[in-house]
Amino acid sequence: MFDRIALIGIGLIGSSLARVIAQKGLARHVAIASRSVDTLKRAEQLKLGQSYHTDPAEAVREADLVIVSVPVGSSGAVAEAIAPALKPGTILTDVGSTKASVIAQMSPFVPEGVHFIPGHPLAGTEKSGPDAGFADLFVNRWCIFTPLPDTDPAALDRLAAFWRACGSNIDVMDATHHDKVLAIVSHLPHIIAYNIVGTADDLQNVSKTEVIKYAASGFRDFTRLAASDPTMWRDVCLHNRDAILEMLSRFSEDLAALQRAIRWGDGDKLFDLFTHTRGVRRSIIDAGQEIDVPDFGRHVAEQPAKS
């Protein structure tokens, strides 16, 4: 499908791409660049590509597809570093969780003739680094492109075909809308999860030991998101500030109303909200974006031998 793909950043997302590219034979040569020597070495041990580079410019030379998979706050620096080595006709894309900021950081460096198409695969886990990736990560997940007005439709088609080959479904929208949508479906959930785990850890009248012992009664569900990579999430917060603040204020407003219903013992209002939200989960399961195994199938995972 491509002759040479350069993967800049080889963490969870980059290494999942490397694995699916190898599995499906989507490139003749995969050139891998990472910032640290350790990560690069690990990628080599895992045989994730054909060449390994500490200098990202070396990796992108002669590449016809370049995928930048680094924390969004580093996109500008990466673009600056690779720009001189990009050949005309190359497709340059990224996987960053925020889009307006990535566009603002990267586009100034994109040379004439290079097709810059910002992208974001909505797939991930709480793990990071080259060991965390797996080839199926993108299967049945959405990949959103936020193309610039002058994007070449043929290049977009080629990139879409690549992501489809990785198992993704494709959507296209503008970067501002992307950032608002992601603020509610992804960024707010992570921030709230980080916050509640922080609150629980700071209490005086309930000990940390108690929080940990009794976590199975609800709390633990939040800890998965709150175990995600701190650098990635710091960057997301800094680079999608306005949309996140908007969603946070909506959330807080609703929480104040819920709090009032609890204070005044308004059982009907509580019952209505708690009934309404059930349907949302049903729809997500029906859309194939969640499993309906009770307890997320933790029980199955803990005791896989039992029937």
Add this chain to the structure above:
Amino acid sequence: MFDRIALIGIGLIGSSLARVIAQKGLARHVAIASRSVDTLKRAEQLKLGQSYHTDPAEAVREADLVIVSVPVGSSGAVAEAIAPALKPGTILTDVGSTKASVIAQMSPFVPEGVHFIPGHPLAGTEKSGPDAGFADLFVNRWCIFTPLPDTDPAALDRLAAFWRACGSNIDVMDATHHDKVLAIVSHLPHIIAYNIVGTADDLQNVSKTEVIKYAASGFRDFTRLAASDPTMWRDVCLHNRDAILEMLSRFSEDLAALQRAIRWGDGDKLFDLFTHTRGVRRSIIDAGQEIDVPDFGRHVAEQPAKS
């Protein structure tokens, strides 16, 4: 272990008890009572006990252990209904998620000579009803007793032995402390989950379809808790109001600080919080209260055939 156990309420918790009692042979006779004829019929089809009663007083007659597993707001009415039929020496317990309110509702009806020992197994899923239960539900989970000052130690030991036979670990604390601990480890997480799902469903600039399509990027983790039984959770909110309001105000205070850090671009503060919370998850996994399969093992559950 017991001659006759009466299960009042045969939903997720009651039916899990019925299953483990049968599996481990913990009673000669299990008498089941439920409010509705439908639920009772279903329990009979599932062969969950030896006798089935619409009148809970009939079920508890001659029972030496009575376990009340109904929404906490109904504890008082159930206690009133069964009180005249309880024989001296019987152990009466419950599984309600709040304890001070259950004690206030039930104790006035408990006859002289009956051992009332409030309890709460910290185990559950988002499902409810008699089909949802399973025998392993309580394995390696904590069961907390909040005994009254005059509790007979021998009765407490007998009840503890029963729960240990179900697979539980036992803790004892006073009801007020229980209610504070549960407010943070269970009630607040559920309320926050219900709230965020409600917020996402009410936005104008992001459609419901988008929320559902893109849920895998974080949002879906909250929907499991937000799919829990509305009656149960309305009752929990109404019956643990003060502790919940206290935890909500701590949560909101912390969220305001986090919001300020986002607004002012304080990356170090964000990074510190996001790093700190990772350790909490590690401890919960080490304590055996969570699994470390990435993504909760959803991937495994979705594609169980693959290696």
